[in-house]
Amino acid sequence: MKDKTLSLSDLLHVFYPETKEMDISSDEYKVLFIFDGLDECRLSLDFQSDVRLCDVSESASVDMLLMNLIVGNLLPSALIWITSRPAAADLVPSECVHRVTEVRGFNDPQKEEYFRKRISDQSLADIIISHLKSSRSLYIMCHIPVFCWISATVLEKMLSEAESGEIPKTLTQMYTHFLILQTNIKQEKDYEKTVKDEDMILKLGKLAFQQLVKGNLIFYEEDLRECGIEETEASVYSGLCTQIFREELGLNHGKVFCFVHLSIQEHLAALYAHLSLMKKNRNVFITLSSSPLKHLKKALNVSLSELHQIAVRKALKSKNGYLDLFLRFLLGLSLESNQTLLRELLTQTGSCSYNKEETVEYLKQKIKRNRSPERSINLFHCLNELGDDSLIQEIQDYLKSGKIRETKLSSSQWSALVYVLLTSEQKMDVFKLKLFIGSQNTADEVLQKLLPVVKESKLVQLMDCGVTYEGCAALASALKSNPSHIRNMNLSLNKVGASGVKLLSDGLKDPHCKLEKLRLGKCGVTDEGCAALASALRSNPSHLRDLDLSLNKLGDSGLKLLSDGLKDPQCRLETLR
Incomplete structure (x- = not known):
């Protein structure tokens, strides 16, 4: 309905005819809207828009109606429940969110x-x-x-x-085996096979790639037709291959299609990108409309190594890392062992010269230049797909020898350390900063380098480490991360000061923050810091139960501010030292 203009009342009447008898904006009704799968929404929800709608009978585009409903301009008394993958959850401004529930999958x-x-x-x-x-x-x-x-x-x-x-x-091997298994499953009911499995896999791959780069997880009949897939073919193929592709009946009685899981779409998209180059010497990232004709010939005629480098750059620039798994599959498909597997699936896989070491070296250069260890993690997964663990081995040797504190690590080695700690069999529920601080690094520097590890820890032990304002900025971002796993943080005996406490308090107010216990003993907390903490205690999402402010020089005004915070019905604090 993206091209239609109608009011919120009209929209409800389309989907729920029974609401025609109701005045939905009256106090008589308590309304709950459930938007199940915001990440699958094909509408561009522009929360920066100045268009403000307050009347349910006022007409506008459907995306404007939804945006104004979510931010509370339309039906401000209505409750809204949104489900979404984490990557799209951040589309909704944090000030609109009162509660976040995280489903973490299997432990x-x-x-x-x-x-x-x-x-x-x-x-x-x-x-x-x-x-x-x-x-x-x-x-x-x-x-x-x-x-x-x-x-x-x-x-x-x-x-x-x-x-x-x-x-x-590896992931690539697992998913390629899975694809082979599913294409070998024959439908129990006989049918006239109008399309070869091989042709349909390529068509599905094209669909997967085109929609992945657009950020779409559900597709319509016109999307299928663009890729040469007829609806009847899709129905037949979903019978043959129900574990890969399926069709459902949408609310508005139109058929919608999707892959069983996003990772299957990402694997097929990578397979399409790989085969397009190998069989047709075509770079899928280049289109006629996006490139000047004089550059087109050169752009299309690329080697496999060059395609990999283009994909790495696009993945690093992609918002929310939505091309990360696609990149791992694309690189993994280039290995000879996976090429052999593909020959079980396809009669022609094509061929071209390829230097794996060129891609490995390019990944290492990107890791070296990338300032964010967090964004480098996927590049290490890519190296793993290619069978290279040289950087990982270096760090493991340092950790085993106990020399990690005395070693001046390069940016690549810091990124490798993050990857090793996050993928270790011994899960780091407790992060101890002192294990990594030596003469070569300050506490603030180490916190910034190891921030992805801090975000995954439940207890962050930072007592007497020399953490200052800069370190608090990193910690505040960890508290705001989606999802935030930190439940207990000990910052006692650090020079945090009022400015550091203010940063931490901003983190406590964030709806993603789940911190329950905070120790700030002898941290230079002043009346100004108390004002920030009192504000955090009054905030709706605050989970803080235990606060230690011992050995700080708090004046009467600071204590009064804290007391006012404790009186607030939103405050959940149980212990104050």
């Missing part, structure tokens, strides 16, 4: 429980669990239930039937 015991319930042969389940644990990149992905299902489907068949071939150790 480690639940991963094992899934395989033991899914696979009846317990000795086989043990072998599968052991294999997945031996590959950290696979085991980490098992927090996604769909990935557990994919892994179980592939590994149960490969291990129980003693099939030849290497047991998958």
Whole structure:
């Protein structure tokens, strides 16, 4: 309905005819809107727009109606519940959000429980669990239930039937095996096969790629036709291959299509990008409309290494990292072992010269130049797909020798350290800053370098480490991160000061922050800092239960400010020292 203009009342009447008998804006009704899957929305919700709608009978475009409803201009008394993948949740301004619930998927015991319930042969389940644990990149992905299902489907068949071939150790191998399995599943009911599996995979790959770069996860019939897929073909193929592509009936009685999971779409998109170059020497990132004709010939005639470099640059620039998994698959497909697998799937895979070391070196250069260790994490996953662990090995050697504090790490090594700590079998629920501070680095520098690790920790132990205002800025961003896992933070005996406390208080007010315990003993907290903390205690999303302000020189005005904060009904504090 993106091209239609109508009022909110009209829109409700279309989907819920019974509302024609109701005055939806009257006090008689309490209204709850549920937007299930904001990340699948094809409308561009512009929250910066100046268009303000307050009357439910006022006509506007559908995206303007939704935006004004979400920010509270239309029906301000209405409740709104939004579900979304994390990447799209940040589209909604934080001041509009009063409560955030996070579904984290499986924890480690639940991963094992899934395989033991899914696979009846317990000795086989043990072998599968052991294999997945031996590959950290696979085991980490098992927090996604769909990935557990994919892994179980592939590994149960490969291990129980003693099939030849290497047991998958990387994401690319796992998903390519899964695709082969699904295309081999024959539909029970006979039908006239009007399209080859191979042709349909390429068409689905084109659809997957085109919609992925647009950020679309659901598609309509016109999207299918653009890629040469007829609706009848899609229906037949979804019968043959129900585990990859499916069709559903939309609310407005129109058919919508989607891949069973975003990761399957990303794998098919990477397969399409790879095969377009190998078979047709075509760079999928270049279109006639986006490139001057004089540059087009040169742009289209690229090597596989050059395509990889283009994809790396686009992934690093992409908002919310939506091309990260696509990049891992694209690089992984270039390995000879995966080329062999593809030949089981496709009669022609094409060929071109390729120097893997060129891509590996390019990734390492990007890691070196990238100031954000967080954005470099996916590049290490890419190196893992390509079978290169040289940077990781360096850091593991430093950690084993206990010399990490005395070593002046390069930017690449800091990024490698983040990756090692985040993918370690020993999950870092407790982050101890002192383990990493030496003569070569200040506490603030280390905090900024290891911020992705801090964000994943439940207890952040920073006592007597020399943390200042700059370190507090990093910690505040960790408290605001989506999702934020920190529950307990000890900053006692640091020179935090009023400005640092103000930054931390801003973090406490954020709807994503879940901090329950904060220690600021002897941190230079003043009356100004008390004002900031009192404001945080009064904020709606504050989860703080325990606050330690001992050994600070608080005046009467500071204590009065805190007392006012404690009186507020929003305050949940139980212990104050």
